[in-house]
Amino acid sequence: MQLPHHLPGSIELSVVIPVYNEEAGLDALIERVTAAAHAQFGERYEFILVNDGSKDGSWNAICQHADHDPRIVAINLSRNHGHQLALTAGLNHVRGEIIFVLDADLQDPPELLGPMLEQLRQGYDVVYGQRTKRHGETAFKRGTAALFYRGLASMVDTHIPRDTGDFRLMTRRVVDQLNAMPERYRFIRGLVSYIGFNQTAFPYERDARYAGETNYPLRKMLALAVDAVTSFSVVPLRFASHLGMLFGLAGLVSLVGILWSWLAGGTVQGWASLAALTLIMGSVQLLVLGVFGEYLGRMYMEGKSRPLFIISEVRRHPIAANEEPAETASHVAEGGMIDTKVGEGIRVAG
Structure with a gap:
């Protein structure tokens, strides 16, 4: 596939990262993602960091980076909506033609952007990471994950690859289709499989968490499993x-x-x-x-038909804000009223 050509300075890559209580690892995350994106796209990329109601200092840390780097878009949700909806909020704001999705815990190495991009150029619309090893995880978590994916495969008509997460590289046309799906109980890796187009696996070893503790305890894992089954199977x-x-x-x-x-x-x-x-x-x-x-x-x-997410604030570097198109800049209004719909979410000007 021939990747789209852009004028100098335009955005080619959008990196979407949901953040929940990841203050300890944010500096390392941004440093590594910046190096990986710059090596492939120069200055033609953006980071979309979505704060999903973090209880630590994650939002303040994100804002500090956004105030110094015009490539960072900081989105603060009004409360904790959950990983899948936080990711949906970020995908609704992408401006690039290629979208790179990863978690903030650095278990999915950003340095794999280059090799995944090579596969995308071979004619694929989705290159999804497929875990061959899961470092730093308990035998219980590995076992239940394997059982879940194999059980899900036996119940659904859509082929959802085993041992995958949301770590993937996608073209804009896939993300546009994904954003057009309004369902609330989202299992995004399943929705991407449902969309179709040309998809391929990228085998990799998943690293241990960089800092902090997992934000996916057993309760959330079970809830995600129920969402997956009820969304794709009767x-x-x-x-x-x-x-x-x-x-x-x-x-x-x-x-x-x-x-x-x-x-x-x-x-x-x-x-x-x-x-x-x-x-x-x-x-x-x-x-x-x-x-x-x-x-x-x-x-x-x-x-x-309630909105999937509510945004309390979108923060950009003044240079980036001045370069926004008029219809986008008009979203950032003064006051605290609900002033616009963003995809299937609501933005509250802050």
Whole structure:
């Protein structure tokens, strides 16, 4: 693929990085990403750092860098929206024709931009990182991740590559399609696979976290897994039907056994077994209702059509702000009123 040509000084690469409590590693992150981007694009790149309601000094650190570097766009969300929506907010602001997505913890090496770019030039629209090793992670996390991807693959029609995250390089036309998808419960690596176009894997070894602790505890991992399954599969709903048929068959077999015992002159035993069966059937019914409720609840939330994210502030270097197109600059208004829609989010001028 021939990459688009731009006038000198225009933006070719947009680097999108969600940030949540990453103050300790921000300096190293920006230093390494800057070196990688500059080596490939000179000055024709931008960083979009999205602060997802951090509780530490991440936002202040981002602002300090933005005040000194016109290539940095600092976006502050009104609260913690979650990694996938923070990433969506960043993707809604890209100006480059090539988009590089990575996490702020430096587990995905920015230095791989060059080799991934070489693959993109071979005619691909998406080059996604595929982990061959995961350094610094527990056996439990590696095992559950492997189980999740293999279980997901058996339930969905869309091919979602195993052992991948959001670390990837994409062309603008893929990101434009991604931004046009309004769904709230986002599993972005799955959505990118759903979009299609030419995609290829880039095998790499994932590094250990540079600083701090993981921001993806078991609770968030389970929530992401539920989002992935319910967004791309109706297998749980079919499972509820199959479970009902299975227990119906078991009840029929039990009834045949009881009739046979009665015809043979035996005594039908057991209030205890009857009570146990009643409890099991009640549990199954509640499980089935829970599965239906999960899908119904998501339909209810989607039907509200609330914005996916709310932006409290967008901060740029004065030079970069003066170079913004008029329609973009008009978004930054005085006061605290909601003044514009940004993609599927709302910006609150600050």
